[in-house]
Amino acid sequence: MNALTGHESRLFEPLLALLPVDGLSISTFGHILAAETISASDAQSFRLDELQFDLGEGPCWDALETAKPVLEPDIRERPNHVWPAFSEAIIAENFGALFAFPLMLGPLRIGAIDLYTNQPYRLGEQDIQHVEILATVVxxxxxxxxxxxxxxxLVGEADTATRRAFSRREIHQATGMVLAQLGIPAADAFLVIQGHAFAAGRSMLDISSEIIDRRLSFAVNEQQIEGSHD
Known part of the structure; x- marks a missing residue:
């Protein structure tokens, strides 16, 4: 049961082939992208996303808020006060262990990968590393x-010829500054600017100008780009 057909709907396949889990889903939610299941290996995975979206709580929300994996090797032993509504809802579902990994690019918090096993299970360190590496690609x-x-x-080009002439150069300069701030490849730095522009409903040129003028920084401990989930 996938939300999409085509290439994106098969994104779960490399992870599922690599990991000792029974199912997984890839979803977007938070402050940048709408809540949506991009890819799900089975109906149970899709249901896991659905419950968390509807209730606004669960492992995926915590993973995105903390920017760290949430590992629950025995979900039925999880205290109900942590996720009261979610814990109640999954009693009728066939989940033994749940794992959630954040989808992030630089400071942009995009969504999460949710994995489950039918029986209690503890992911090994190598499995965790594999998911974290693939999460960056996803x-x-x-x-x-x-x-x-x-x-x-989102290309940052205004209507006038003069603004168009300078826009590409400014975006390129801003990309270089974000690259230096975050220590990520140029293509990812460009995506960070583009994603922030998308989230803010503004052009890339406007965002680039703020970066160049040092009114906006993506560096850690400077301006926070994404708020946490309430």
């Missing part, structure tokens, strides 16, 4: 997809 692909589907003008 984050890039998911954000690219969202921007590709968006009808917003």
């Amino acid at each position: 984050s890039r692909m998911v954000l690219n997809r969202a921007l590709r589907l968006s009808e917003s003008d």
